[in-house]
Structures are given as C-alpha cells and as structure tokens.
Amino acid sequence: MYVCLCTGVTDGQIRDAIYDGCCSYREVRQATGVASQCGKCACLAKQVVRETLADLQNSQPAIPYPVEFNVA
Numbered sequence: 001m002y003v004c005l006c007t008g009v010t011d012g013q014i015r016d017a018i019y020d021g022c023c024s025y026r027e028v029r030q031a032t033g034v035a036s037q038c039g040k041c042a043c044l045a046k047q048v049v050r051e052t053l054a055d056l057q058n059s060q061p062a063i064p065y066p067v068e069f070n071v072a
Contacts (some may be wrong), residue, residue: 003045006037013046025049
C-alpha cells in the first residue's frame with residue numbers, strides 16, 4: 001500500500017529499509033524520502049515503522065548465538 005503519494009513510498013519499502021538496517025523513523029525517512037514533501041503521511045509512516053520494529057524485536061531470539069559454558 002502506498003504510504004506517501006508525493007514520493008511514491010510503500011509500506012513494503014519502509015519495512016525493507018528497516019530490514020536493511022534503519023533503526024528509527026528518522027533513518028527510514030532519510031533512506032526512503034517518505035514524508036519529505038507535504039508531510040501528511042508522517043503519522044502512517046511512523047506507525048509502520050513502530051509496528052515493524054516491534055515485530056522484529058519480538059521475533060529475534062534473546063541470545064542470537066549458541067552459548068557454551070565451560071567448567072573450570
């Protein structure tokens with residue numbers, strides 16, 4: 001779905017920017033150009049960013065690598 005009609009940014013492009021390393025709305029805005037014209041899409045863009053970051057946080061394991069304990 002188009003989030004920003006002025007620059008043609010979709011929710012998929014916003015999610016892709018986050019999957020590619022953007023960690024905040026500001027970074028997504030710089031990477032995609034969303035909300036850089038009239039700004040009417042800013043609320044929806046922020047919502048997509050928040051939801052995607054929350055989904056990523058909930059889907060990642062607490063420890064991203066196997067842990068080994070050595071007995072001394």
